Amino acid sequence: MLFPVLAIYICKNFLMLPLFIVDVIIAYMGLLYLQRNTMIYGRNELVATLLMGSVFPVLGLFSLKGIGYDFTDVVFFGSILPGLAAYSYSRIKPQYRVANILTSIGIFLGLIAAAWVLINPFIAETIGSLTPPILFSPTSDIALLKQAAVDVHPASSIMNRFSAFILIIVSLAFSEIVRQSYGIRVGVVSMAILAIFSLENKWFLMLYFFNLIASFIGITMIQKPTLLYGRNLIGLGTSVSLALTLPFVFIFPVSRGLSVFFGFDRRS
Numbered sequence: 001m002l003f004p005v006l007a008i009y010i011c012k013n014f015l016m017l018p019l020f021i022v023d024v025i026i027a028y029m030g031l032l033y034l035q036r037n038t039m040i041y042g043r044n045e046l047v048a049t050l051l052m053g054s055v056f057p058v059l060g061l062f063s064l065k066g067i068g069y070d071f072t073d074v075v076f077f078g079s080i081l082p083g084l085a086a087y088s089y090s091r092i093k094p095q096y097r098v099a100n101i102l103t104s105i106g107i108f109l110g111l112i113a114a115a116w117v118l119i120n121p122f123i124a125e126t127i128g129s130l131t132p133p134i135l136f137s138p139t140s141d142i143a144l145l146k147q148a149a150v151d152v153h154p155a156s157s158i159m160n161r162f163s164a165f166i167l168i169i170v171s172l173a174f175s176e177i178v179r180q181s182y183g184i185r186v187g188v189v190s191m192a193i194l195a196i197f198s199l200e201n202k203w204f205l206m207l208y209f210f211n212l213i214a215s216f217i218g219i220t221m222i223q224k225p226t227l228l229y230g231r232n233l234i235g236l237g238t239s240v241s242l243a244l245t246l247p248f249v250f251i252f253p254v255s256r257g258l259s260v261f262f263g264f265d266r267r268s
Contacts, residue, residue, distance in 0.1 A: 002088075003104070006081060007111035011119070011135050011142040019057070023082030024089075027053030031090055046087050047176055051169070053083025058165060080168070115142060124148040168192040207248055214248075215241045 010016045030052035034040045040048060092100050119135055119142050128136035128150040136143050136150045143149040171192030178184050198205045218240045222228070228236055 002081060002085060003107050003111055007108060007115060008134065009081075011112065011115045012137075012140050014141045020082055020085075023053055023057045024085045026056050027083045027086035028089060030056070031086060035090075043176075043179075045090070047172060049087040049090070050080045050083035050172065053086055054080060054165070054169065057082065116146075119143055119146055119148050121146070121148045124150050128152075164192075164196055167196065171195075211241060211244050211248055214244050218244070 006020065027049050031045060031049045034048055124136050129152045133150055133152050136148060137153060138149045140149060194208055215237060219237050222236060223233060
């Protein structure tokens, strides 16, 4: 789910592309340093890379704020996306990295092209205001560029970004403490995301667990005859979860537009 989410962020604010690249480089260089100078490996590498991809950019943005830069437009402020991209790249065998990067760029450009085609005045007038807008909002760079912004502002934030960032970092640390102490695996940041969305709508928690159970049953039914595992199983879990979200949204009185999708795609 990295590329679709990243494409949405960048279409929302074009500045996100160079910032994302810088964040990925920071996280990757930090991971290389840890690999060469420590005994870190496995899941600990992932956690460390996520932290470096989140914390260091935030510290840099706070420094920039001191000289007058407003970082409130940075939509993946403290996000795990840069760290996740850096870790994924580090796991690719060197001989496959060029092909993987070129393929990734192709997929990303395809998504941007699709957004460019879909974000237009006709679609904005037809369906642009049916849900709280994201790419059709007056704060969306692509909507402003194509004159397709609707006169509806995005839903207000549930929690200020710094508090959300701290909560995600605490969730990440707590999940690792629980895993190492008791062997119980919980989502790296899913608990923080669940908590934030549940503050806005109590039904989100119930929707989450209904979707969790239904997704687990669906994944199990598919996995046994197909023997899918690893990354393929993660992709399957994400797809099943997102597909189930739509009908459940009509049953449970949840809100926040596409927030439900951004919450459930991290559960696998």
